[in-house]
Amino acid sequence: MQITFKLYATLGDLLPSNAVRNVASIDVPEGASLNSIIDKYHVPRELAHLVLINGVFVCDADRDQSGMLKEGDVLAIWPPVAGG
């Protein structure tokens, strides 16, 4: 299924080459866990700090679960960042 995959800040270079402005459309297997996608794109797990599906935070414990994603979802990931 197709999802929108976003990697920001220092992770941006890990996106596939068709990415535009930190955003790529990727194909993932049905039932893929978040960590399987994180690993596939070589995102160091310790840097997958802020992990959001459609803007909602997913805690570490839920990232190995299958079925978190559905067709058309947006998965966005940041390393530890802050501002203000």
Place this chain on the structure above:
Amino acid sequence: MSWTRKLLRVNLSNGTVTEEALNMQWANDYLGQRGLATRYMVEETDPACDPLGPDNKLIMATGPLTGTMASTGGRYSVICKSPLTNAIACSNSGGFFGAELKFAGWDMVIFEGRAASPMYLSIENEKASLLPADDLWGKSVWEADKVLRTKHQDPQTRIACVGRSAEQGCLYAAVVNDLHRAAGRSGVGTVMASKNLKAVVVRGTLGIGNVENPEAFMSATKAGKAVLAENAVTGQGLPAYGTQVLMNVINEVGALPTRNMRETQFEGAANVSAEAMLEPRKSDGKPNLTTNGACYACTIACGRISTIDRTHFSVKDKPEYWINSGGLEYEAAWALGPDTGVDDIDALTYVNFLCNEDGMDPISLGSTIAAAMELFESGAITTAQTDGVELKFGSAEALCWAAEVTAKGEGFGRDIGLGSKRLCEKYGRPEFSMTVKGQEFPAYDPRGIQGMGLAYATSNRGACHLRGYTVASEILGIPEKTDPLESDGKAGLVKAFQDATAAVDSAGLCVFTTFAWTMDDIAPQVDAACEGDWSTDRMMEVGERIWNMEREYNAKAGLTGADDNLPARLVSEPANVGPAAGRVSELDKMLPEYYAARGWTSDGSVTVETHSRLGLPG
């Protein structure tokens, strides 16, 4: 000790400059900077005074760690009663001015009265004098800085200055130091100009020679720096991307206020983000961001130094802006961008430069222009007021024009200089003003980040993110993740952030250290520098004391629990998109819990018991 134990009192009405001993009992109770200067305000001013009259005072204050080798120990604050909010104002700035003031041997400078004609204060160690500034009046910060440097002929001189906006009565004028660092919020620059005080020029060569326990201080500051270096936020994220990295984060979570807070996500956010600042532009192949920058003693270096595309309409005929200056930080980029609907990064950078050049708070400026755009689109104002300019959301040209006329106090710029609250009242649509206590909101929508709604409503200086930055917990997971859409537990969280921040602001340190440091990292540094025992518990107690003192000052200024509110839009118009869609701020639920956590009455007054427990003045 670390305090110099000396302050400079400058009476602008009679032209006297006198040395005075610092009240060390107050220093023990309120630490320094924000807390200690507010204690002097409580003692010496009538909270009901006219903020722009001679009875208001303006204090430039350092903390005990200012000027030391503690990381980020270069901060100073400007404290006075605010003309924007009529509440206590305390605006904190970095750069190098604060450390230089300490090197000259002064913990703080208290300005009182009003000069008959424009003056500036020159400080060279013990020697301080008021000098005429007639030739500086009417000049921008950048122009005045150049003239003063030529006069003083010392490249190490540090200058804090107000620009034309302050002289023209813009109610959110800043005090700018080191050309692009600013005590930005609440109109502290307006108060400085109201006293006919254009600038403070300082050169100090005395250094810091009074740290209580030098060996322990070396050890504590070294340990603190290691924590900052090893933390992914302060060691990598902030230096590389700056605060602007939040633009895409806050948009993704659906809490990016857009077009005067009517919406909660901005379609152009990526175009004005930290990532966009790094992209090479077509005209010259260079990115917006030139480099990062650090304030005195800072080992984080989050500052942005930027250029504007020389072919951009705003500057193509203005080579004076083909320079490097302080670039976009997140709050400024949000107010000038998403809140006005403009996604042109060069227009935003240009307006940010104007804020540096003429000393305007970019948060209040952008938010007020956003309100003006809503007034224009509703028909409450027309091109008759705007000199023919179509002041519409999304217009970069209109944004640049509005900033230019406000900087100089020309035409409709004088209305924009009133701030959002007074502007919207003047044109009959007060509901368009996105303010608390008259101060404009920063860049987080309380419908999507519930704790921030409470933090805004109860902030002692009006809507502000830096008085209780629960975004750290609710969005960024620092120190631990909480649910931004949940209001349960936020009263205690807001109180804890408010008290801790008041202590950090009074130490001379930057609040950004707290993305990595806890009070357990900070207290040993203060303890080694200062006499007495400064534990984590004592630091938190000092923070709570400061917060309550500010609250009591505001109460005497006429503010009540009824001022702990949010605009109707945020409590009755649900967020339109994103995770918070359908939600409003649950302030009504959180506020009573907060008052109880504070030990206040149900209408928000400090109780006799709390007043007594904290040993508050009066």
